[in-house]
Structures are given as C-alpha cells and as structure tokens.
Amino acid sequence: MNQDASPSLFSEQGPLARAIDGFRPRAAQVEMAAAVELALHDQIPLVVEAGTGTGKTYAYLAPVLAAGKKVVVSTGSRNLQEQLFHRDLPTLARAMEYHQPVALLKGRANYLCLERMALLDDAVPGLSPEGLADLQKVRRFAPMTTSGDVGDIPGLPERSEILPLVTSTNDNCLGRDCGHYQDCHLVKARTRAMEAQVVVVNHHLFFADMAVRDTGFGQLIPDAEAYILDEAHQLPEIAGQYFGQSQSSRQFIELARDLRLAQKVEARDMAQLGKAADQLERNSLDLRLAFGLGAGRGQLRPALARPEVGQALARLKDSLGFCHEVLKLCLGRGEQLDQCFERLIGLRTQLESVTRVEENGYSYWYDCSRLHVGLHKTPLSVAERFSAELAREGVSWIFTSATLAVGESFAHFCADLGLERCRTLQLDSPFDYSRQSRLCVPRYLPETNGPGRGRVLANSLVSTLERVPGGSFFLCTSYQVMNEVAEVLRARLDRTILVQGEDNKVRLLEQFGQDGRAVLVATGSFWEGIDVRGNALQCVVIDKLPFSAPDDPLLSARLEDCLRRGEDGFARVQLPKAIITLKQGVGRLIRDVEDRGVLVITDNRLVNRAYGADFIRSLPAMPRTRSLAGLAEFLSTLE
Template sequence: MEDQNSSTLFAEQGPLARAIDGFTPRAAQVAMAAAVEQALDDRTPLVVEAGTGTGKTFAYLAPVLKTGKKVVLSTGSRNLQEQLFHRDLPTLVEAMDYHHPVALLKGRANYVCLERLGLLNDAVPPLSPEGLADLQKVRRFVPLTRGGDIGDIPGLPERSEVLPLVTSTNDNCLGRDCGHYQDCYLVKARAKAMEAQVVVVNHHLFFADMAVRDTGFGQLIPDAEAYILDEAHQLPEIAGQYFGQSQSSRQFMELARDLRLAYKVEAKDMAQLGKAADQLERCTQDLRLAFGLDSSRGQLRLMLARPDVAQALTRLQESLEFTYEVLKLCLGRGEQLSQCFERLIGLRTQLESVTRVEETGYSYWYDTGRLHITLHKTPLSVAERFAAELAKDEVSWIFTSATLAVGDSFAHFCADLGLARCRTLQLDSPFDYSRQSRLCVPRYLPETNGPGRGRILANTLVDTLGRVPGGSFFLCTSYQVMNEVAEVLRARLDRTVLVQGEDNKVRLLEQFSDDGRAVLVATSSFWEGIDVRGNALQCVVIDKLPFSAPDDPLLSARLEDCRRRGEDGFARVQLPKAIITLKQGVGRLIRDVQDRGVLVITDGRLVNRAYGADFIASLPAMPRTRSLARVAEFLSTLE
C-alpha cells in the first residue's frame, strides 16, 4: 500500500474500484487526494472547498490511511460523525486492507454514568411517568451494552428528562475517586481512542479538548500527526463557544439537586444543607425570571444595568456564599459532599467571570429558554488562539467543506482562524447545473421584514409547489415565517406538509423521503448536513438571504469591534457569513448526477442590491429566471 499514490488508489482498476460497487474515479476527487497527500508530507496547512459530489470524504480518508499516520478526524455533528465511522471508514478500511485500530469518541453527555445511575436507586428525584419509563429503558440497556452510548438505547427520546440524571458533566464527575472508574464507559472510550490510529470526533469535542488542555487538566483526545476538520465552515463559531465561557442556570439547579442527594445519603443530621439547596434553587429561578418569561437573547451589559436583574444576581451570589459556609462544615463526611464543595467553588469563580462585563475583546450575552438562562462570554476573534495551535511542529492540518470561499476567495475563512500561511484549493462540483437545475428570484415580492410575509410567500408559491413532481423544502430564516408558511400550505396544498419541531429530525426526514411528494417547512437546522437524493427533493425555496439578525448580541459586538478598527463590518463580517450560509442551503438541492430541481429564492435584494452579485458569484452556475411560469415549464420536464 505504501508505494501507491493518489492517482493509483483512485484508478479505474485500483483498490477502491475493486472493492466498492459502482466506484468511478472523479478528477476533482483525485486532485483533492493529491493535495491532502502533499499536506501530510510537507505539513503546510491545506484549505479545500470541495463542491457537492466531489467525494471529499474518500479524498481525505484514503491518503491518510495510506500513510498510516495517527490522525484525528473531526466533523460538524454527531450524525455526520456516526456516518463517517460506521459507513465511510469501514468501506475504505476493507478496500485498502488497513490493519490499524480506529475509534469513535463522543462527549461525556453521550455515555451512561454508572455512578449517577446507581445513586438514582437511593433517592429518585420526582419524575413524570414518561421519565420513569425512560429510566427503566436505561436500566435494561446497561447489562447488555459494551459501549454505554445512550444513542443506542431503543426508544429513548433525544430530550428525555432522565438524560441529565444518568450522564455526567465535568462538574459532577468524580474522576479516579469514582467506585465505577474501572468500568466507566467514558474512560474506556477515551482509552480506546488513545490506542487508535484513526480517531473520529466532532467539532464540539475537539474544541472542548483544546479548552481543557488550556487549563492544564488532562486531555480528552490523543495527540496526532494530522488533524482533518470536515464541515470546517462551522469552526470559527464553535471555537468561540469553547475559547470563551458559558454558564447555565441548569448547573446551579443540578448542584442544588445533588446537594439534596448528598444530604440524604451522607449527612442526614445537617438540616442546613437542605435549606442551602432550597435557597440556591429559589435564587436561580428568580434570576431566570428577572430576564422575562419569553425565550430571548441579548446583551448582558444592558440587562445587568437593570436594578431587578442586578438584585437577582446579588441574591444568587449571596446564596452561593451561604452554601459555601454550610458545605465547609461538612467536609470529610463523604465523597459526594466534597465533590459538591469543589463544584461550588468553580461555579462561583465562573459566575464572577461571565458577569464582569467591562473586559474588552469579548461579547457578553445571554440566552433564555423556557426553564433556564445561559450567560456567555465569547471572544470576538479566535484567530490568535487558533494560530498558536497551528504553530505546533510536526503536525499536518487539513480544513475542508463544500462552503468555505466567498466567490473564489478564502480570505474570510483564513482570517477568522488565523491561517496566515496555507495552501488553498477550490474544486467545483462535477454536477451539470445548467442541465440539472434552474434558479428563480420571482418578481413582486413583499418587503423582507413586512408583516404577514410568510403567508404572502406561501400564497404566491402554492401553485409552483403543486407542480413539483417530487418533494420540496421550504427553508425559512425565522420561526414566525415558518409557521405562517406551514399554515397556508396546509390549508391550500393537497400534499403532506411536514414542519420542523413536530417530530425529531431523523423521523421527519424519513417521512419526507418515504412520501416522495411532501413539503418540509423548516428553519436553520435543515440548511446543512441533510442529504436527500433523487425525486424526493426537486425544489428548494429559501425565504430570504440569511443575514444574522442585527440584534444578535455576538454580531453587534463584532460590528462594533470593526467600527473601532475602521473596518466595514458589513463587508468583513455580515456578508461573508450570509454567503456561506446561503451556499449551504442551496447545496440541499442537487446531491447526485441524476438529480434535477428548482431553487427559488424569494428575496429581491439578490437582484436589486450591489452585493447580490457577490451571492450570485458564489452559487453554482444555474440558469436564472424571474418568471414562475418558466419554472413551471422546467418542472414539467421532471415528470
């Protein structure tokens, strides 16, 4: 295997063609594999935009397996991670006769914690009937599993209320002091990853590991000779989350709950412990309520200037102080109590850090859900921190995605990640967009922020959607528009209309594909990482150009930062991000050489604003029209 180069690997009679049914070499795939091979050899970072259909997964996997180097592969989500590990990697391992161990590693929230599951026997917190049924599913699963991955538990809902009770967090893990340390599924998964030659992780775990290393407390992922980051367009945003700090009211509620458990098990005579737990829970809930009842996000500085919010925060800090004094008296009486004490110290320090809003270089913001509030301190740029990682010797870095460039420039992506010196490669999709697709920006569209816009768009497009022989995606930039569109289509269209949120993502997509003529109305989570081939998807409607909302706290902090430096925030931050997001949405339409379909973008700015040309230049070369009648003609050829 060692003497084969990329062109031999991908040749018509090569090992991949012999082992994989229907494998045909593609010029772009061979070009990418050669570039990856060079990057592995000379260690110059490589940035590759590989259009849909290039076959980029095999293009980076084959050269890496051939070298036999220790490699960490990171991708954008757990679903893509599973696909890479269970589908693509085994195919190549067999084709290339690869004999080194490979491993899949997820974050700790994906593994059952035996210690916490055991504690639930002693004092189960009040659970709903569904929660109790879910707990039984977990208990039945544990004797049968070797890996302990909660994703393998049949019928367990993604958001089950028992999940935080049967998994651990950094805060509540006992580490080596745990009685189940030898049997711990997470410890075993990490040990397996340390031994493996190829480790598959996701970006959240990748940056969590980097942040843990910064603190000097061990590591989660092994050191490698090469790091390959797929879906790399997501990196700047995810890195920001981990190089900053976030603190959720959930952490305080979980501490209060664990304090009660410790009180019942290790210090029954300390009534003050129960009082401290109750007070901590009450003050945490009061802080959440001070931010209003609705789900929202905004600038933390502005909220902390309000007397009611400042007062609620002070009361929470006083409650933490009281709990600290009580716990100090219990030290030495049990492991749970000692561990609660250490967590408390960490939470106090973190709360102080995320609410010290005068530091520059960060955005301080909050977001609230139905029950919890999360406070964030996010660096405005990760370039400097990431550049330090890239400077390490003897390591190869490869960044790839279907959407990294704006037009033909990688400047935006490289600046965001501090990639001062790198090689770039842009590979077009092998699809014939002029034959396979049409792009329409209809005339007479409502204002982008006009009232009832979703209803107007749905009424305008209902006939077009009715003419699509297969299925359609209607992708929206807000929940309000999504709900308005769904309401009209359900009333006027004689087809199945599926709506994001009414079932989980995997089942919605299964229903969509099985139906073959359905319309799926969704928001941002269906813009990327979705692969529906064939006639099941023949039309994608995008309601407007995906600029971030101007009141997004992180965006407004970045724009302010640009203004201070004399840069144009729109051109530097907003436009490139929107172009890359639009490219992701557009990429849902044509997934195969046989696919044909129509893209409808209902935003007049694409044709009547100067920056519309920047969007068009970044999209595939689809024949364009402004007439829905022309679209209907093209759809009639798809029967």
C-alpha cells in the same frame, strides 16, 4: 508515500474500484487526494472547498490511511461523525486492507454514567410521565450495552429530560475517586481513542480538548500527526464557545439536585444542606424569570443594569455563599459532598467572570430557553489562539467543507482562524447544474421584514409547490415565518406538511423520504448536513438571504470592533457569513448526478442590491429566471 499514490488508489483498476460497488474515479477527488498527500508530507496547512459530489471524505481518508499516520478526524455533528465511522471508514479500510485500530469518541454527555444511575430511585421527583417512561428504557438498556452510548437507546428522544440525570458533566464527575471508574463507559472510550491510529471526533469535543489543555489538566483526545477538520466552515463559531466562558442556570439547579442526593447518602443529619439546596434552586429559577418570559438572546451589559436582574443575581450569589458555608461543615464526610464543594467554588468563580462585563475583546451576552438562562463571555476573534495550535511542530492540518470560499476567495475563513500561511484549493461540484436545476427569484415579492410575510410567500408559492412531482424543502430564517408558512400550506396544499420541532430530526427526514411528495418547513438546523437524494427532494425554497439578525449580541460586538479598527463590518463580517450559510442551504437540492430540481429564493435583494452579485457568484451556475410560470415548464420535465 510517493506522489503517484493517490491516482493509483483512485484508478479504475485500483483497490477502491475493486472493493466498492459502483466506484468511479472523479478528477476533483483525485486532485484533492493529491493535495492532502502533499500536506501530509510538507505540513503546510491545506484549505479545500470541495463542492457537493466531489467525494471529499474518501479524498482525505484514503491518503491518510495509506500514509499510516496517526490522525484525528473531526466532523461538524454527531450524525456526520457516526456516518463517517460506521459507513465510510469501514468501507475504505476493507478496500485498502487497513488493519490498524480505529475509534469513535464523543463528549461525556453521550455516555451513561454508572455512578449517577446507581443514585437514582425509580420515583424521581419532578419527572413527567414521559421522563419516567424514558428512565425505564435507560434501565433496560444499561445492562446490555458495551459502549454506554445513549444514542443507541431504542426510542429515547434526543432531548429527553432524563438525560442530564443519567449522564455526567465536568461539574459532577467524580473522576478517579468514583467507585465505578474501572467500568466507566467514558473512560473506556477515551482509552480506546488514545490507543487508536484513527480517531473520529466532532468539533465540540475537538475544541473542548483544546480548552482542557489550556488549563494544564490533561487532555480528552490523543495527540496526532494529522488533523482533518471536515465541515470546517463551522469552526470559528464553535471555537468561540470554548475559548470563552459560558454558564447556565441549569448548572446551579443540577448542583442543588446533587446536593440533595449527597445529603441523603452521606449527611442525613444535615437539614441545613437541604435548605441551602432549596434556596439555590429557587434563586436560580428566579434569575431566569428576571430576564422575562420569552426565549431569545440579548446583550448582557444592559440586562445586568436592570434592577430586577441585578437583584436576582445578587440573591443567587448570596445562596451560593450560604451553600459554601454549609458545605464547609460537611467536608470529609463523603466523596459526593467533597465533590459538590469543589463544583461550588468553580461555579462561583465562573459567575464572577461572566458577569464582570468591562473586559475588552469579548462579547457579553445571554440566551434564554423556556427553563434556563445562559450567560456568555465570547472572544471576538479566535485567530490568535488557533494560530498557536497551527504552529505545533510535526503536525499536518487539513480543513475542508463544501462551503468555505466567498466567490473565489478564502480570505474570510483564513482570517477567522489565523491561517496566515496555507495552501488553498477550490474544487467545483461535478454536477451539471445547467441541465439538472433552475434558480428562480420571483417578481413582486413582499418586503423582507413585512408583517405576515410568511403567509404572503406561502400563498404565492402554493401553485408552484403543487407542480413539484416529488418533495420540497421550505427553508426559513425565523420560527415566525416557518410557522406562518406551515399554517398556510396545511390549509391550502393537499400534501403531507412536516414542520421542524414537531418530531425529532431523524424521524422527520425518514417520514419525508418515505412520503416522496411531502413539504418540510424548517429553519436553521435543516440548512446543512442533510442528504436527501432522488425524487424525494426536487424543490428548495429559501425565504430570505440568511443575514444574522442585527440584534444578535455577538454580531453587534464584532461590528463595533470593526468600526473601532476602521473596517467595513458589513463586508468583513455579515456578508461572508451570509454567503456561506446560503451556499449550505442551496447545497440541499442537488446531491447526485441524477438529481434534478428547482431552487426558489424569495428575496429581491439578490437582484436589486449590489451585494446580490456576490451571492450569485458564490452559487452553482444554475440557469436563472424571475418567472414562476417559466419555472413550471422545467417542473413539468421532472415527472
């Protein structure tokens, strides 16, 4: 493909303009497309920060389709993955008359498992009435689906308790020994992906594939000539999850449940098997309780030193040993029993690895939800492993996001991924922030960690939020502040107040958009990947600069590692990560050339600490004020 192809694709008389209503060439989009084209040709990795409104999706897809290369496109979430596959890719393919096969591939937890569904009774012990209702939805859906994608099941909650029972995991999948292998939805999806020219995946599946390849046992996604990683700012953190090890008490409970199913089908005379399963489940639950009643995260080393945790872990290991002895007596009696035996061996080995906490170069930590505890061993750096991937011959790599640089430097991102030789490009948003927006850091703010801070902030901003003609986001850095803010706003503001967690994300956003004047109070998951255009969103409040909590176990391990190497951990780790996260939150406000709105950041450190200037330099050039009254004047023009 020649170097003039990108301008012709994006010109006013080009194929995109002819086929897409309202398409207008954008200089930054053409520049990015030309850079992608060059990277496809010379195979030097390309890192592009493309500001909101650049049109980066078309800028990387169009050159790849025109070049006819086999490509894997990886995005940051399943929602973005589906948007790209169902909306952006078909639009471009029609415009460019592209007729090669394309495929969408998700992780196995997104597909119905025919084997596990066949084993389920209508009356599943322990299921709530809601869970039983969800099971009926799944049963009605199963005969009609061709994809088996659980995301297509009408009315099924994202976190339904039925999902682990009707989908498979690496642990419980029977593979080629399964009686439903020929009809398996996951196998069919992977086959389509292997045969396709363009495959759309997400980052979790991308790194799961790398981890599987490391074991030498196959692959999950096809080899490609080009890899495009969108929302690339998420890569270092997600990569750490897959290049380390994690184990959850949920895995032991699911094994116990599957042991009971296997006994019922293949070993009715083995009463000991039921006792072993009961003991395993009981000791798994006891391990969760040993970590305390609250949810949260912490360092694993000191936790294992506590007597109650050490004893609970010892009892869990004993029950795994008991299961091992009983299952040995059942070997050869059926596929499910044999598969449970193999899972048991793997889980015992993994448990030994994640609780042997002396190895250097890793962070050992735990996290607790209401029902389960996860034990984790995460590498402090993925640069060495990922740089080996970048060294593959004959492959082009493109990394892009709206937030990769700190100021004008890509050093933080490149160092995290081991990108020593690459080309970088920073493209500003085409939006006129000086006309479309205002930034306010109000005076007289409470201390960032003061008691009842959320209530103080909400009370001080009620009159400002009342003046916003459209809707507002109130983005918080903790659940405690989120709940305090919501409580005050519901008492004092005559608007619909929506709160993260009270419904699923998609329905909350639908309700927010339809209302037009609502206030959505949320934490982390609403800081990125949200696209609300027009008057429905005219104000974004951010409660605090998003530094990671100092007691975050992975952060503290990385800071210790920096200290040992004589580096400044704050400048090397904490500050760049916080800047990129803030840029994501700020990016929710202006999503279109017609959007107008105000950004309020209620953290004095932005103006009275030296590093505040680093944050400001990384944000769009919004006119700034410290007066909420001054902000009211701009808000009055938004009617």
